[in-house]
Amino acid sequence: MKVKHKVLSASCLLAMSMLTLPAQAAETDTAAAPLQVEWDMRARHEQVDNDAFGRDARADTLRLRLGLRASFGTGWSSLLEGAGVASAGNDYNSGANGHTQYPGITDPRGSELNQAWLAWQGDSFGVTAGRRRLLLDNQRWVGNSGWRQHEQTFDGIGVQWQPASGWTLRYDWLDRVHRVAGRDALNPQARERRLDTHLLNASYVHGKQQWTGYTYLHDDHDVATASTVTSGLRWTGKPAATDGGLGWALEAAQQRDYANNPQSFAHTYWLAEPSWTQHGVTAKLGWEHLGGNGRHALQTPLGTLHAFNGWADQFNVTPAGGLDDRYVAFNGNLGQRGIAARLGWVVGWHDYRATHRTDGDRHYGSEWNASLSAPLADGLSALVKVSDYRADGFGRDDARLWLQLEWHGRQPLLR
Numbered sequence: 001m002k003v004k005h006k007v008l009s010a011s012c013l014l015a016m017s018m019l020t021l022p023a024q025a026a027e028t029d030t031a032a033a034p035l036q037v038e039w040d041m042r043a044r045h046e047q048v049d050n051d052a053f054g055r056d057a058r059a060d061t062l063r064l065r066l067g068l069r070a071s072f073g074t075g076w077s078s079l080l081e082g083a084g085v086a087s088a089g090n091d092y093n094s095g096a097n098g099h100t101q102y103p104g105i106t107d108p109r110g111s112e113l114n115q116a117w118l119a120w121q122g123d124s125f126g127v128t129a130g131r132r133r134l135l136l137d138n139q140r141w142v143g144n145s146g147w148r149q150h151e152q153t154f155d156g157i158g159v160q161w162q163p164a165s166g167w168t169l170r171y172d173w174l175d176r177v178h179r180v181a182g183r184d185a186l187n188p189q190a191r192e193r194r195l196d197t198h199l200l201n202a203s204y205v206h207g208k209q210q211w212t213g214y215t216y217l218h219d220d221h222d223v224a225t226a227s228t229v230t231s232g233l234r235w236t237g238k239p240a241a242t243d244g245g246l247g248w249a250l251e252a253a254q255q256r257d258y259a260n261n262p263q264s265f266a267h268t269y270w271l272a273e274p275s276w277t278q279h280g281v282t283a284k285l286g287w288e289h290l291g292g293n294g295r296h297a298l299q300t301p302l303g304t305l306h307a308f309n310g311w312a313d314q315f316n317v318t319p320a321g322g323l324d325d326r327y328v329a330f331n332g333n334l335g336q337r338g339i340a341a342r343l344g345w346v347v348g349w350h351d352y353r354a355t356h357r358t359d360g361d362r363h364y365g366s367e368w369n370a371s372l373s374a375p376l377a378d379g380l381s382a383l384v385k386v387s388d389y390r391a392d393g394f395g396r397d398d399a400r401l402w403l404q405l406e407w408h409g410r411q412p413l414l415r
Contacts (some may be wrong), residue, residue, distance in 0.1 A: 002058045005292070007100055009282040010102065011075075011309060011402040017082040017110040018134075020241070022329050024051075031073075033071070033412035033413075033414065034070065034071050034072060034365055034414050034415075035068070035069070035070050035071075035412070035413045035414040036068075036410050036411060036412045036413055037066070037067070037068055037069075037201050037410070037411050037413055038066075038067045038068075038069055038081075038408075038409065038410040038411075039064070039065065039066050039067070039408060039409060039410075040061075040063075040064075040213045040405045040406070040407075040408040040409060041062070041064050041065075042059070042062070042063045042149065042404065042405070042406040042407075043062045043404065043405070043406075043410070044059075044060075044061055044062075044063075044107075044149070044399070044402060044403065044404040044405075045058070045059070045060050045318075045401075045402070045403040045404075045415045046059045046092075046093070046105050046107070046400065046402050047059075047102075047400065047401045047402075048063075048102075048103040048105060048398065048399075048400050048402075049103075049398070049399045050103040050396055050397070051391075051396040051397040051398070052103075052395075052396040052397075053100055053101065053102060053103050054101070055091070055101060055392070056091075056102075056103070057091060057092035057093065057102040057103040057105050057238040057291070058088060058089065058091045059087065059089075059090060059092040059105040059107055060087065060088040060093070060237030061085055061087045061088075061107045061109040062085070062086045062087075062088075063107075063149040063150075063281045064083065064084055064085070065081060065082070065083040065114060065151075066078055066081065066082055066083075066201045066248055067081030067082070067114075067115065068080050068081070069410075070123070072339075074119045075120050075126075076118075076119070076120050076123055076235050077118075077119050077121070078117065078118045078119065078121075079114070079117055080115070080116050080134075081113075081114045081118070082111065082113055082114055083111065083112055083114040083150065083151065084110070084111035084112075084113070085107060085108065085109055085110060085111075085149045085150060085182075085251040086330065087107070087108075087109045087186060088134045088382075091139045092104070092105040094106065094107060094108035094305050095108055095181045095182070095185045095190060096108035096109070096110070096184040096185050096186060097109075097185065098186060103398075104181055106148055106150075106181055107148060107149040107150070107373040108150070108181065108182045108185065109184075110182045110183060112150070112178070112182065112183055114129065114151055115129030115130070115131050115132050115133060115153060116130050117129060117131060117132045118130055119318070124161060124162045124163065124278055125159075125160070125161050125162075125215060126159070126160045126161075126174055126308055126333045127157070127158065127159050127160075128157070128158045129158075129327050130155070130156050131153050131154070131178070131317075132153060132154060132158070132170065132274060133151065133174060133206075134153075134154050134158070134174075134276055135137065135185075135304075136170075136199065136201055136214070136216075137203075137212055137234060137309060138227050138234075138249070138306075138307075139302050139303055139304035140251075140271075140300060140308060141159075141214070141216055141300055141302065142172075142302045142303060142384070143302070143303050143307075144303070144304060145180045145303075145304050145305060145306065145379065146304065146352075147181040147306040147307070148302075149180075149388050150179075150180045150181070150182045151180065152177065152178065152180050152304075153177075153178045154172075154176070154177050154178070154301075155174070155176040155177075155178075156172060156173045156174040156175045156176075156197075157172070157173050157176045157264065158170065158171070158172040158351060159171045159172075166204050166205045166206055166337050167202075167203070167204050167205075167271045168203050168205075169201075169202050170199070170200070170201040170202070171199065171200055171201075171216070172198075172199040172201075173189075173197070173198055173199075174195045174196075174197040174198075174199070174302075175194070175195060175196070176192055176193065176194055176195055177192060177193050177195060177302060178191075178192045179191060180191060181194070181236075183199070183210060186378070186391070188278070189223060191348065192275070193220055193221070193222045193223065193226075194220075194221040194222050195218070195219060195220060195221065196219040196221065196259075197216070197218045197219055197220075198216075198217040198301075199214075199216050199217075200214060200215045200216070200406070201213075202214070207237070208233075208238040208240070209235070209236070209238070209254060209384070210235070210237055211233070211234070211236075211239030212233070213232070213233050213234075214230075214231065214232055214233075214253075215229065215230070215231040216228075216229070216230045216231075216302075217229050217248070217258060217259075218230070218257040218258065218301070220259065220301075221260075222261045223257075223295075224261055224262060225261055225262065225263060226261075226299065226301055227257070227258045227259040227260055227261040228246070228255050228256065228257060228258050228261065228299070229256050229257075229258040230253055230255040230256075230269075231254060232252055232253025232254070232269065233249060233251065233253075234249070234250070234251040234345060235248070235249075235250055235251070236249045238247065244277045244278050244279075245276065245277060245278070246274070246275070246276060247269060247274070247276070247277065247282075247285055248273065248274050248275065248405055249272075249273040250271065251269070251270065251271040251272045252268075252269065252271075253268075253270075253320075254267070254268055254269070255267045255268075255269065255291075255298045257301075264295055265293060265296050266295070266321070267290070267291035267292065267293070267296075267297060267298035268289065268291040268298075269289060269291065269298055270287075270288070270289045271286070271287070271288045271289075272286070272287045272379045273285070273286040273287075273288075273360070274382070275283050279331035280332050280336065280365070281330060281331070282330070282331050282332060283328070283329070283330050283368045284327075284328065284329045284330075285327075285328055286307070286325070286326065286329070287324070287325070287326050287327075288308070288321075288323075288324075288325045289323075289325075289326075289355060290317060290318045290322055290323040290324075290325075290355070291322045291326055291355055292319065292320055292323070292355055292356050293319045293320075293322075293324025293352065293356060294320055294356045295319065295320055296317040297319060297320050297322045297323070298318055298319060298322070299318055300318075302321065308325075309323065309325050309350065310325075310350045310352075310367040310369060310387060311367075311369045311385065311387035311400065312367055312387040312388075312389035312398045312399075313398055314352075314364075314365070314389055314394070314395050315364075316400065317353065318377070319364070320353065320356075321353070321354035321355065321362060321365070321392060322354055322355030323352060323353075323355060323364070324352070324353045324354070324355050325350055325351075325352055326350070326351045326353075327348060327349060328348065328349055329346065329347065329348035329349075329369075330346070330347050330348070331344070331345065331346040332344070333345070333377060342351055342375055343372045343373070343374050343376060344371060344374075345370075345371065345372050346368045346369070346370065347368075347369070348368070348369040348370075349362075349368055349369075349409070350366060350367045350369075352364035352365050352367070352394070354365065355412070356380075357403075362393050362394075363392045363393055364391075364392065364393055364394035364395075365389055365391040365392045365393065365394055366388050366389075366390050366392070367387060367388065367389040367390070368384050368387065368388045369384075369385075369386070369387050370387075371383060371384065371385040371386070372385075374382045376405075378409075379407055379408050379409040380406070380407045381405070381406050381407075382404065382406075383402065383403075383406070384402070384404075385402040385404070386400065386401050386402070387399065387400045388400075404406075
């Protein structure tokens with residue numbers, strides 16, 4: 001990767017100044033506060049070297065998310081939250097600035113209403129209405145794409161019921177999705193989509209194991225070919241109430257055309273991810289299968305995409321030939337005591353291949369990922385992260401570097 005020595009721009013320098021801010025603001029006990037302000041400030045330098053472009057992309061961005069949370073009455077609460085992203089320089093394609101001579105980094109400048117919701121929660125039943133963050137299970141199918149500076153949020157109504165110990169039943173109706181490309185994206189479909197989507201999710205937890213069944217009826221009024229119904233089962237856990245030893249995540253699903261989709265298809269999905277933890281280090285082997293028929297493939301348009309299939313984001317849209325992602329990953333802390341015990345590391349490797357029988361021998365490429373994270377103070381953390389994708393039939397070689405500081409906290413306004 002062509003990493004040149006440079007001083008990070010004003011956004012990263014501003015984040016460094018957060019080290020001088022009082023740490024106690026983030027650690028204040030706010031559980032009983034009827035009114036509180038909360039914030040999340042993130043400064044990031046991102047650099048992309050992609051062989052399809054003559055120039056590297058460099059983005060220095062600063063995101064501030066500021067919210068006002070209220071608790072009132074018996075079980076009632078609300079949140080009003082705005083977000084803004086500033087950028088020092090334009091040497092990247094944000095999706096809104098038209099700089100297509102650079103690789104894409106989807107962190108455009110701009111501000112937006114991030115969340116605005118009203119909720120009531122009783123002993124076993126709750127309901128939320130408005131614009132909100134929505135995270136289901138591991139976020140493969142529905143999530144907030146929290147890695148990007150603009151967050152993915154949803155307009156709609158959600159109901160949650162716990163009819164018995166260990167059981168949670170959820171129903172969410174979505175009217176609109178606000179996407180990470182921001183409201184100024186040049187492609188209108190990348191800004192937001194009008195939906196009539198119904199999400200049904202039932203889970204049961206016993207000890208360290210969880211079983212989840214789901215059906216997601218996704219009706220996209222703006223992109224008919226994105227309308228699908230996905231049904232599946234997920235099983236995660238450990239065999240005993242211990243922190244070490246064997247663990248697993250197993251999942252299987254089927255996705256079909258739905259509502260106004262003019263296409264006809266049925267794609268399979270599966271995930272097998274055994275893991276082993278010992279002496280604070282976790283090793284994982286994974287095989288994720290996203291089926292395709294050569295013309296169309298299984299898609300996850302409402303999911304948190306960056307968390308899956310490598311950090312280089314080469315497969316945010318599944319190729320028509322489908323995707324088999326076979327991977328190995330390790331994570332842990334650098335040591336058992338002192339500063340080393342606070343430094344978290346991740347290393348992973350992916351091998352990508354087509355699933356369709358006519359493309360069955362087609363090797364898309366492979367990828368290395370690695371990161372190192374460190375808590376600097378209460379609510380303040382730093383991250384260094386790299387990815388290196390080597391193309392072999394799909395896309396072009398792509399290497400990325402991230403340097404990040406993030407500070408978040410809450411402060412009561414009334415007690």
